[in-house]
Amino acid sequence: MVQELLEKNNARLNINDNQDQEQEITILSTKLRQLENELKILEQENELTNKRFLDIVSNLEHKVKEKNQQLYLSQSLITEKNKELNLMLNNAPALIYYKDAELAYIQVNQKFLSFFNLAPSSILGKKNNEIITDIDLFSESYDIITLNSKKPSNNIIETFKYEGNKYYFSVDRIPIIDSDNTARGIVCFAQNISEKISFEQEKSKFEEQLRQNQKIEALGTLASGIAHDFNNILSAINGYAEMAAHVETSPENITKYIDAILKAGLRAKELTRQILSFSRKKETKFSPINVIDIIEDVKKLVRPSLPSSINLEFIKKTDQAIIFADATQIHQVFMNLCTNAFQAIKSSKGKITIIIDKQKLEDDNPLQLEAGDYQVIQIMDDGEGIQESKLKQIFEPYYTSKKCNEGTGLGLSIVSSIVRTHKGEITVKSKLGEGTTFTTYLPTLDSLQTDSSEKNLKYINGCETILVIDDEESVVALMDEFLSYLGYNVIAHSDSVEAMNIFEKQPDRFQAVITDMTMPKITGLEVVEKVRSINENVPIILASGYFDTMEEEMISGIKNLKFIKKPYELSSLSHTLYDMIKNQNVLTNF
């Protein structure tokens, strides 16, 4: 090709054969040569590119094969996963169904089919009312509620009766929500809890039985001590009765003997009451009770059964210990803990200390109790202690360190379950050779409630002399009678002038003044002024149907003065009066 072109050129240039032409030829031939070379290189490059292209194509073929392989693999993986899912569905301990938004069954598991005795073909794609079964299917109305609310519904119990058997199901329904927030269907898990329910019923009966047994067991332990106590009482009764019957003595002495016999009888009665209150089997009944009273009772019951070389001490760091509880059960808790403490002291000498105190628990406390005020009762012994490895087990049923005939090993598990039903907690600390401390936390009943309940219960007696002033004759009469009944010495007047005269003559005779506010002649406020001008400290109670702010301001600065609003309750008057006189006495004694 090149040769051809050169010849053509030469032919053309032959016409003017000169220097210029030769030069031009050289240039052209150089260009031609360079073009030829470039062409060769391009051919080379082209070849390379072709080769690369073929590589790419064959690589692509390979890749397609690979992708197909992968596709096949993922398909078989899906099949495999489906198998797994079915395995799980069919072996899950529940009846499972899956419905679409129209409430037609899409899928059910084997357990579902066998429970309702259905074939897949007779249920899939159908709604409840299109399916014929012996037992009613799970309620469609709950399905609708779940679909509409788009929220799972949990633990709805559905029951069926079939051929004399009653079935209980705990049913969970979960809506299937699409990304556009429409409910596409519903999955439902129904768990047959019939056995569990009958088991629970059995279990609570059994637990009740256990508690009773444990009481009897504790009574056995205490029997010797109680017998000893009764013997003492009986000795007293018999002794004094004998003396009254056989010894010649004065009638005064006989009265004394009979008194002693009566006292012993009362003590026996008290002892019997305590034993009965402990052993009586009754339904759980919660009421406000004072833990301190319970512990005092327990102490009285336990004390006689302890050797005198064992010291039993009760330290009260609080006097308000009202909890909302079942008295018998709480009694049982402390009986048990005290008995345990005694049994832990193997030697004849030792010490059991009971401490009661208050504690405020914050949120997230280590005991995981609700935040609030708690009564904390510690029962400490200086016995042999418990190994650390065994501490965790001691609240478990049937755990015991005692020998075969000493106990059943159920005591502490019952104690712990009682404390927990009272929303409390019990913990234990122990060191080998040093002793064990059981700490019981019980929630304090709201203090306000107890205050009023306690005060409403009774009146408080007194023996002081009180001046009562009220223009209403009937009030004067009532106060006279009521306060006298409580033991006070009452001077009551309906005339305030007269009353003031009496006070002026013998100011030190009166330990308190109760006056009405609105009176003719001298008003309540004037009475207060007059009394204070004579005696700075004598307690004054001002009673009125209403107080306006000015009056309130006038009396607010006066010490040892309280007002009560009419009509007042006699009990609250008795408390106010008692408190004021008591405070005044404390002050004057100082």
Add this chain to the structure above:
Amino acid sequence: MNQKKMTFYELKQAIHSSELASIKTVLLELIRLINDPSASAKQLKDLVEVDPPLSSRILRLANSAYYGMARRITDIQEAIIWIGFDTVKQISISMKALELFLGNELDIFFSRDKLWRFSVASALTSKLIYRREFKELGNDIYSIALLHNIGHIMIEQFIPDDFRKNLMSYRSGVKNLIEIEQNILGFDHAILASELMKEWDFHENIYLSIRFHHQPQLAPAHVRREATILYIVDQLCTRYDFGFSDIKNSNKFAFTSAIDAYNLQEIALDNIMTTVKKDMRKMEQLGWF
């Protein structure tokens, strides 16, 4: 600035721990790829994609009006498919080498930009000589020519006062810059670049041909052709005024004997330079400079 005189060793150490040295890893790998006919497009893509400034420069070129792509090219893979593997290879190595030439203007007479333009022209010229005269692909000589003057960048950056002094006597005198460097510094830009490239594990052919590009007659036999072509190309690009040149274009005899040694005719070289001029204009439009 009153600078403490740096020894040659200290200068090399300073360059080793500088930005310049950090460019070398990708550069070496690109040179290896460009010369390896079995290298795959994926290798190039993987290499370029981990260098975001480089890939963004390549994509900017690929999306320029010259290639007239109807659709926007958003990754290297697409650039290779639509523009071609070889073109992207050449763009990649040039754009990586460009990073060596980025920097502030030092002098009106000299700028890194001007030196960069000269280097690209040298690379194009030498590649065309290889293809049109030696019937070879010329990828190897393209990268060598692109980098043959980086010694100037090193001197300019690390001993700027000396560089400015050298430049002044080069402008006002008749001597080539390399002779001034040898007189004043005791070494020259070719030695410095060659030494560092050797330490950076560049191929022997590369650093040796750069070492002797001003004295090709001294080059070892196996790189003498490369060194000579660099020498010739320097003369040609100076004559055609492509950016900053470090020679005075005066030794007619040495030039003639160099082209004679490889059977190159002036007329053939002139023809090649016509193509280079055209290509340079095109590249200018593409935004290479």
